[in-house]
Amino acid sequence: MAEVCMRRWARDPQVARLPAVQACAPEQEDRSHTYAELFEQACRLSNVLQALGVQRGDRVAIVMPQRFETAVAYMAVLQMGAVGMPLSQLFGPDALEYRLHDSEAVVALCDASTLAAVQSVSASCPALHSVIAVGASADDRHVLHWEDVIRQAPSSFRLVETHADEPAVLIYTSGTTGNPKGALIPHRALIGNLTGFVCSQNWFGFDPFDASVRSQAVFWSPADWAWTGGLMDALLPTLYFGRPIVAWNGRFSPQTAFELLQRHGVTHTFLFPTALKAMMKACPHPRQTYRLNLQAIMSAGEAVGDAVFAYCQQELGVTVNEMFGQTEINYVVGNCARLYPARPGSMGKGYPGHRVAVIDEDGNECPVGLPGDVAVHRKDVHGQPDPIFFLGYWKNEAATRAKYTGDLADSWCRTGDLAVRDADGYLWYQGRSDDVFKAAGYRIGPSEIENCLVKHPAVANAAVVPKPDEERGAVVKAYVVLAQEYLQAAPGRRLGDAAFEAALTAELQRHVKGQLAPYEYPKEIEYVDALPMTTTGKVQRRVLRLQEEQRFRDRQVRA
Template sequence: MNEIDRYETLHAAWRWEVPPRFNIHTVCCERWAADPSRPALVIEDEAGNVGRHTYAELADAVERLAAGLRQLGVERGDRVAIVLPQCLETVVAHFAVYRLGAVAMPLSMLFGPEALVYRLVDSGARVAIVDAEVRDALAAVSSQCPALAATVVVGGRAAAPAEHAWQDLLASERDGNPVADTLPTDPAVLIYTSGTTGPPKGALMPQQALLGNIPGFVASQNGFPRPGDVFWSPADWAWTGGLMDAMLPTLYFGQVLVGYRGRFSPEKAFELMARHGVTNTFLFPTALKAMMKAVPSPRGQYELRLRAIMSAGEAVGDTVFAWCDKALGVTVNEMFGQTEINYIVGNSCEDWPARAGSMGRPYPGHRVAVIDDWGEPLPPGELGEVAVNRRDRHGDPDPVFFLGYWNNPAATERKFSGDWCRTGDLAICDEGGYLWYKGRSDDMFKAAGYRIGPSEVENCLVGHPAVANAAVVPKPDPDRGAVVKAYVVLAAGYEAGAALVEALQLHVRGQLAPYEYPKEIEFIDALPMTTTGKVQRRVLRLQEEERARAGGVSG
């Protein structure tokens, strides 16, 4: 394993250079369009159709769409919903909105009517750009969204007075208006948090948030870009992970971005990476686990060019970490961040040693600490909440911060303790500055007086060949308060039974503390997941509480 450690040198030398004027469209699209042949996008669909697009083509489409949106009344600061998959139109829509100085509000294609209404009403979105597949869902609730003046349909014809076909809008003549003269602190993106701990909140991101993500992106992708770098990730471009960790930083550096409009599968992931020469990727731990179980020896089946893998969302764990190193020949760089303050902590294996299971160290430009309930930094070895300071080690403002929660100043205020922005995630920092994730503050629980971090038990379970995925939650117990319970998704070829339960319990007891092994194991077909690939332990925890109230017995 690489033991080169340039961390302190890199961190000490980093200084933020935020220009007085900054627009995401200008830096990610317009500046590369002068070269008419520079490739930008490769988009493949489930049928195997592949489209290739240059930065010049992007810039032309962006200018035309911006003119069309201006005709629909979109003005600076207006929110524009974007409900699209990984496709050309998603990139064009984002850049057109930034060009106007408006605010892009990406929404998942998986959202149902209720989720759409909540976000459209709360944001006061003026226009929605939607895929034909979700038009009906939006049309059914558009009357409940008084601010929504128009809908732009991609891949279909306009079927109502307030609807406009994408192709018709793209046929608009350029109106000669320049790119909006935006400040780095002007709003650019409104992304709603997943709402796992309450109603979704809209995090308003400034233009400069992209700059705040760049040092972490470069480090986690092992010095991106290098000549010939090609990036792909299955992360939905409607979320921070897909937008700020994949789409925008790749285009910021003028490299090729691969998009896939289709369902994720381990085999398809390997096929895409091999076919399009992908060198860099972001893969959720859940995706890596599925790939490890489905294709244990991928280099024997696929010609891969991978040189860097970033992973985030959950802890990767020793088993998956070791598999990537051996089977893919790539050391995973784990990363930690959240919508409000993204790409703040992680690894960069070519610049400092990656520690299996560690979140990593604070990326250059970010001052990160583990703090107590009163907002004071804790010494190494003590459990606390990960937080980021508004200013870096040099005293300069960190551009990674969100502007605040949309129309929710009280929630914004609660997010901070002085200049420290709280993440809600618990960790321990060791003497070397590495952070070790211990779970969400609301995921931690006590069983028989012991504090349990579910991710450690889950990662241990996944290390057993019979386990494809696992989630650990407390099960109410009248004598001990709670006992450790595991929900397990089996790998192909294994059957549930008492013998397997005992084998899994012995597996955990042999590697962790005796009090951490699951007293009960329930086998299920799939874990409840967010659309960003995170396990919804809260759903399972509430299920256990409901069962306890009803006096039921889980199996």
């Protein structure tokens, strides 16, 4: 990965002086860092890590936000044959301690914003012997200061020539059921990602046949580089093609997003549906205010829905390409408006090379129109091993085997996500297997109802879960976050006002009834300030579902 994402460009005189990372932060001037600078700094850091005893295969934790030094950290670790372990800056002490301890990480790389959290748990992680921090204060003890050690280290480093199947990255899944599992990603996985990347970006600016072809492509995504979406769908593929990526070290807001898109002339982006929904509500007609140069938008994590789809087409001038993948098998399904029509709400088709199907409980492909588990075969359409696959879960062979239908070398890998395949091969997301529920005998997928609710001007975001009911088993319940613009438009609109909430609930119920099947409208709506979200921007319906189950038990006790 380090060879194709950095070293080859640093050797190319036409590319070496071009920007690799455009670093931005609140109240700071933007800074441009070239591929030559990325290479030099990565070599210095590799020498520092080597002097600390880091060896091939050792895990090195990277606990940093989007910034130039984070790209340096990944390249430094990868080119020495070690394993980068990204950890979100949003993790609390328990989440950090579990991952650092379980992975047996030997060094942690962080910055001033994450140093205290790492230090608070380092004593509980016996394998962790060194911490290097960017921007640490002089008072910070028991930490190596990035600037000092980098300056003193040699600026050249001999590449460790890893094998395709060697681990490159260890990313822990979100752990919605049980403890998080560490997915080992090999170097070859980047190659498996590339067909999906170029298709989701409509090829413009990312030539799949000749990476030396220059273009004006500029990439930005708010996706955290500590997650698959930010690392494997943004940072690494952008560097693979020798293009610049914008690193925003700050909080996301719709206004910030539009300002970054304009200031850096961003042509390609990856935006979660939650981000697009917020941008749509905050700025309905962005091209009246901002000069945009967008050529492609990719989205993933949740269903985009036709309201956001239409907004991207009409107001941003781009057809959004929805994509689907997982940490373990990333970038496998999606749309490519340049090659085949993107259909609103569809996950798309299997990206070139991958053998994708919807299968039933026995591992057989489902007929058109019947829901099943989205699965990817270990062998690609040519009968060869698909490079997209992870190596397995860290120290958890049982979980690895449970992911497949049979023999690991020749089997389907289940995603746990349900979909329906139509006659044209498009997949339509039905939800996580543990998100779909039955209410009054009807099978309910939450995404369609949530998408319908968001179309209403009052709704900024929504999550639909089953509410246990003694008579019907469950009823449809929606948690709704109201749009601030809607609340501010009239003085009588405020949360906590029973009359206002009752009238709005009736209005939203009529809205859903008029768009969907009668059994899908939410029988109950609860208004909240925010929905529980993962650090990757996905709604945690499981948290709300468990909350409803606990409330049901409490009601039974009181009865």
